[in-house]
Amino acid sequence: MVRRAIPEPEAFRELTTFMMVYKFGLAEIRTKIDILAEELAHRGSGNPIEHVNPRLKTPASITAKAQRIGCPLTFDDLRGRIRDIAGIRIVCSFVSDVYTVAEMLTRQPDVNLVVTKDYIAKPKANGYRSLHLIVEIPVFLSDQVVAVPVEVQLRTVAMDFWASLEHKIYYKHDATEISAALRAELAAAAEDAARLDQRMEGLHREIHGPRRPSPAYPRE
Template sequence: MDPDAAWHQHLTDLNHFLMVYKFGLAEINTKITILAEELTHRGSGNPIEHVNPRLKTAASITAKATRLNCPLTFDDLRARIRDIAGIRIVCSFVSDVYTVANMLTRQPDINLVATKDYIAKPKPNGYRSLHLIVEIPVFMSDRVVAVPVEVQLRTVAMDFWASLEHKIYYKHDPEVVPPRLRDELTAAAEDAARLDLRMERLHREIHGPRR
């Protein structure tokens, strides 16, 4: 096969590989949209502030595979990289994070594969979020594919801290940032966590618990 034909075939195979992740992401996004609309119409208040779906690029997949010493074959990538498709759900309050996660994972066609609760046990830098790996069936023309999707759930305050922490560290190795500044960022994460608790308490005192 000549180089041009080989490259064209590689792109075709890559697009086909990513296609099922795109479809899995669309399925999860639809489920979240339905939950948000139902809760709004029930009058109990929509706990979902906003949603951000994303599909890793080929460059991002390659970089992660390199870090994991994962061979660049589609079978290996499929087996070892479980966050090719991902969606971030930003909720109003901490309790909403767990409520939405429970609503999503108890649906019969969703298989919960793994959970990492960085709210209960934050990362050393202060990062907080609930990470789930779920599998959802995607019905293709000739088969059913169980597609893994990473679901990140966090509050507005957690999302604010994580987004700005990323910008502060952008193109900088956190290890070369002075410890004093790293400590300040961790303290800011703790401030955000306290604000989360305070705002939820105020909401509960005014409106009562969510129904």
């Protein structure tokens, strides 16, 4: 039987400290999102946030990504090159809500927007749509303030539905072995989901009037 090596106490302590900072950063972002959702619901204007899913990469997942991108396994290199150790997915009702929530979050003075990748305006080749942000949030420790990067993914219910099932279709399967016809079908399904988003938002607008106008959000 192969036994897994037990980390040395000092190395284990350093790893715990490294991961703890990202856990705190994720908690800070989650609190901000919960406050926004509750405030909007209290206003009676409708909560644009359907649900929120935070996640923290495991050490094994971090190691795998580091090896994939050729990143040395040092804390400084991991901190500088892997920006999605902490991540949170915000699923919104409509496309306009995605940009509204993103604008509400990133205009807060202690949220520093670092990178924007707008896969709604410019979907990936496979049809994937989502708004990805890398933000930095200050975490106040006992002896220092650490700017922690957090990846924020914002998408609609339809986009989330497609992405979730697309992941299950590919799960534990080499993507290069998927036929061109099946890839085309998945991309067509993503187009169907996008049309559904437009149709449902149009119906909502007819009944309730226009949503809050989408801000001039920075896009790639």
